[in-house]
Amino acid sequence: MSKTCLRHGGRGTGVHGMSERILTVEDLRVALPVPAGTLNAVQGVSFHVDRGETLCIVGESGCGKTLTALAVMDLLPSRAERTAARLELEGSDLTRLSERAMADARGNRMAMIFQEPMTSLNPAYTIGNQLEEALLRHRRVSRRQARERAVYLLDRVGITAAASRLGQYPHQLSGGLRQRVMIAMALMCGPSLILADEPTTALDVTIQAQILHLLAELQRELAMGLVLITHDLGIVARIATRVVVMYAGQVAEIGSAAAVFAHPAHPYTQGLLACIPVPGRTRRGDHLGTIPGLVPSLVGEMQGCHFAGRCPHAVEACRRTEIVLEAGPEADHLVRCIRHEEIARGVAQPVAEAAP
Amino acid sequence: MSSAAGSSVTVPLLEARNVSRTFRVSRGLFKARRTLGAVDGVSLSVQPGEVLGLVGESGCGKTTLARMLLGLLPPSAGEIRIDGRPVGALDRRDVAALIQPVFQDPYSSLNPRKSVGAIIALPLRVQGGCDAATRRARVEEMMERVGLPRTLYDNYPSQLSGGQRQRVAIARALINRPRMVICDEPTSALDVSVQSQILNLLQDLRRDLGLTYLLISHNLAVVEHMATRVAVMYLGRIVEEAETERFFAGPRHPYGEALLASVLTPEPGLGVPETHLGAAYPDPLHMPAGCRFHPRCARVMPHCRTVPPKPIVAEGGFVECHLWDSRMQQGAAA
Numbered sequence: 219m220s221k222t223c224l225r226h227g228g229r230g231t232g233v234h235g236m237s238e239r240i241l242t243v244e245d246l247r248v249a250l251p252v253p254a255g256t257l258n259a260v261q262g263v264s265f266h267v268d269r270g271e272t273l274c275i276v277g278e279s280g281c282g283k284t285l286t287a288l289a290v291m292d293l294l295p296s297r298a299e300r301t302a303a304r305l306e307l308e309g310s311d312l313t314r315l316s317e318r319a320m321a322d323a324r325g326n327r328m329a330m331i332f333q334e335p336m337t338s339l340n341p342a343y344t345i346g347n348q349l350e351e352a353l354l355r356h357r358r359v360s361r362r363q364a365r366e367r368a369v370y371l372l373d374r375v376g377i378t379a380a381a382s383r384l385g386q387y388p389h390q391l392s393g394g395l396r397q398r399v400m401i402a403m404a405l406m407c408g409p410s411l412i413l414a415d416e417p418t419t420a421l422d423v424t425i426q427a428q429i430l431h432l433l434a435e436l437q438r439e440l441a442m443g444l445v446l447i448t449h450d451l452g453i454v455a456r457i458a459t460r461v462v463v464m465y466a467g468q469v470a471e472i473g474s475a476a477a478v479f480a481h482p483a484h485p486y487t488q489g490l491l492a493c494i495p496v497p498g499r500t501r502r503g504d505h506l507g508t509i510p511g512l513v514p515s516l517v518g519e520m521q522g523c524h525f526a527g528r529c530p531h532a533v534e535a536c537r538r539t540e541i542v543l544e545a546g547p548e549a550d551h552l553v554r555c556i557r558h559e560e561i562a563r564g565v566a567q568p569v570a571e572a573a574p
Numbered sequence: 575m576s577s578a579a580g581s582s583v584t585v586p587l588l589e590a591r592n593v594s595r596t597f598r599v600s601r602g603l604f605k606a607r608r609t610l611g612a613v614d615g616v617s618l619s620v621q622p623g624e625v626l627g628l629v630g631e632s633g634c635g636k637t638t639l640a641r642m643l644l645g646l647l648p649p650s651a652g653e654i655r656i657d658g659r660p661v662g663a664l665d666r667r668d669v670a671a672l673i674q675p676v677f678q679d680p681y682s683s684l685n686p687r688k689s690v691g692a693i694i695a696l697p698l699r700v701q702g703g704c705d706a707a708t709r710r711a712r713v714e715e716m717m718e719r720v721g722l723p724r725t726l727y728d729n730y731p732s733q734l735s736g737g738q739r740q741r742v743a744i745a746r747a748l749i750n751r752p753r754m755v756i757c758d759e760p761t762s763a764l765d766v767s768v769q770s771q772i773l774n775l776l777q778d779l780r781r782d783l784g785l786t787y788l789l790i791s792h793n794l795a796v797v798e799h800m801a802t803r804v805a806v807m808y809l810g811r812i813v814e815e816a817e818t819e820r821f822f823a824g825p826r827h828p829y830g831e832a833l834l835a836s837v838l839t840p841e842p843g844l845g846v847p848e849t850h851l852g853a854a855y856p857d858p859l860h861m862p863a864g865c866r867f868h869p870r871c872a873r874v875m876p877h878c879r880t881v882p883p884k885p886i887v888a889e890g891g892f893v894e895c896h897l898w899d900s901r902m903q904q905g906a907a908a
Contacts, residue, residue, distance in 0.1 A: 279765055393632075423792055423793070423794065423837065424631060424836045424851055427836040428851065431847070434845070434846055452795075452837070455839070455840040455842040456841075456846050457845075476842050479841075479842045489767065492770075493767050493769065494766055495770075495798065495799035497799075498822070499839075500799055502799055502818070506770035508767060508770050
């Protein structure tokens with residue numbers, strides 16, 4: 219019964235078959251004033267998400283992944299400045315929406331799942347209250363209908379004895395259960411897009427696998443767009459349709475998961491992949507790859523390639539000009555590196571750090 | 575380095591014999607306090623030169639066990655021996671000279687009001703026996719060894735990156751040349767690029783200084799890379815122990831299987847595995863009867879709900895599961 223109201227049709231561009239565009243982000247920029255100047259946290263990020271697609275944004279902490287998601291949700295801190303050439307959810311321009319219209323879209327047409335469910339659930343209200351609230355806020359439904367849908371979704375996300383859970387408070391649930399409640403809450407209005415920011419980082423590996431399994435299943439079944447932010451390349455490989463590798467506020471590489479993992483073209487992506495031990499592939503006791511140095515400060519303007527300071531292939535030209543995204547080794551595969559072809563051919567020699 | 579293998583007259587560097595630890599947990603003002611069995615009858619031994627990987631989910635008792643092994647928490651029952659001597663007979667400082675910890679969060683495990691030099695030097699001062707100049711020289715030598723520039727000597731932890739802080743914690747652990755280090759999730763709080771640097775450092779230090787590690791981690795890929803032997807903990811008990819190769823070739827315990835299935839290797843197209851664990855989360859306050867894993871076990875048998883399994887010796891280790899108990903299986907079949 220409740221399944222019928224899982225999808226809400228009729229909004230935006232409607233259903234155009236398989237490749238319906240849900241989210242378009244073009245030249246997104248986020249700047250934050252800090253005591254030392256302006257922190258350019260997101261510097262011209264572009265990507266899109268189609269219906270039924272999972273886009274993973276991956277990178278180290280401080281690369282601008284979370285701020286990108288918060289910018290889409292319009293949940294940035296008030297002092298942050300957001301600009302974008304295009305920011306569209308199902309064809310409607312999010313940059314032109316009034317605050318009220320944005321509040322209507324949030325939770326309704328797009329919803330976010332955060333890393334730490336305890337900070338996003340209100341400890342003073344019951345699970346049932348918070349779940350029902352999500353629907354009552356956006357839809358003209360009775361409390362009974364809202365309750366039915368809450369029970370249906372709790373059951374759907376694998377919570378046993380769902381009806382009896384409604385009266386419980388967040389602190390009475392384990393971390394894994396709380397994250398399931400968060401997912402159920404995000405699904406209450408049947409959104410077209412879900413943004414999940416490190417949804418399993420705080421959880422145990424077995425629970426992580428369960429939650430990701432559930433997210434992937436729901437995403438397929440409900441044909442939603444899913445943006446999943448993570449630092450874990452293992453998760454990306456297993457769940458992503460397409461991948462955005464972010465580094466220092468920019469897209470370093472973007473492409474299908476198959477392309478990025480088969481032919482990682484950016485030295486940063488290659489470095490990240492070399493860092494992780496893989497059972498059966500890395501030999502025990504061997505040294506793992508490393509990326510020396512730290513993510514550069516994003517305060518003020520930066521010249522040249524942002525990764526040049528840590529890159530084993532960096533040459534003088536990398537530091538001189540602004541590096542743009544160019545066509546990578548596969549179709550629909552872009553990489554922000556002027557030497558990626560040389561590196562792929564194995565011509566590029568690791569360059570000893572040229573002293574400035 | 576002396577080999578731990580062979581006919582084994584070697585004394586284990588660290589040994590736990592049937593160790594338990596319970597806590598009394600308050601349930602509110604008017605309810606009786608309950609007993610929580612955090613660690614329940616654990617036996618393990620670590621030979622010199624080994625790296626024992628201890629895996630299990632949060633709340634299974636890994637850290638409680640580590641604290642007992644470090645002599646920071648007395649066991650409620652059982653005995654811990656360090657280098658063949660019962661830990662109770664050793665002075666706190668003698669234990670510290672042999673075994674040192676490295677904790678998960680380098681943000682909370684370093685005193686923010688002490689400089690890097692003072693933090694690393696503290697164990698030297700506690701043990702006594704060297705003057706300020708010698709201490710400084712030894713601290714600087716150790717800083718170099720763990721890859722910290724000497725220029726950071728007078729800096730404070732807040733001025734360091736996460737990776738540098740973890741290097742400070744490692745330097746502090748090693749300054750007294752202990753024989754063993756207990757690493758409790760040493761890289762979980764770090765980015766992957768920093769994690770690999772710390773893991774490489776731990777490997778180098780182990781080789782160069784002949785160290786023995788107990789590595790506690792929930793990341794099985796890290797354990798596979800570092801450990802020579804694996805122990806799987808579930809709700810206060812070690813349910814499986816095996817050589818690393820043997821474990822990763824095929825765990826014997828269904829929980830070990832689920833753990834291994836949960837490792838998400840960066841191989842696109844494989845999807846997210848189904849762990850078959852169900853949503854019954856373990857609660858140490860309401861310990862299930864019989865096998866503690868049975869509410870989540872995909873291969874549960876009727877007697878698993880009532881009869882606790884006994885450890886069954888298997889090649890290079892043991893497993894605590896009725897599936898491997900031939901007598902039980904015959905009984906069930908009959």
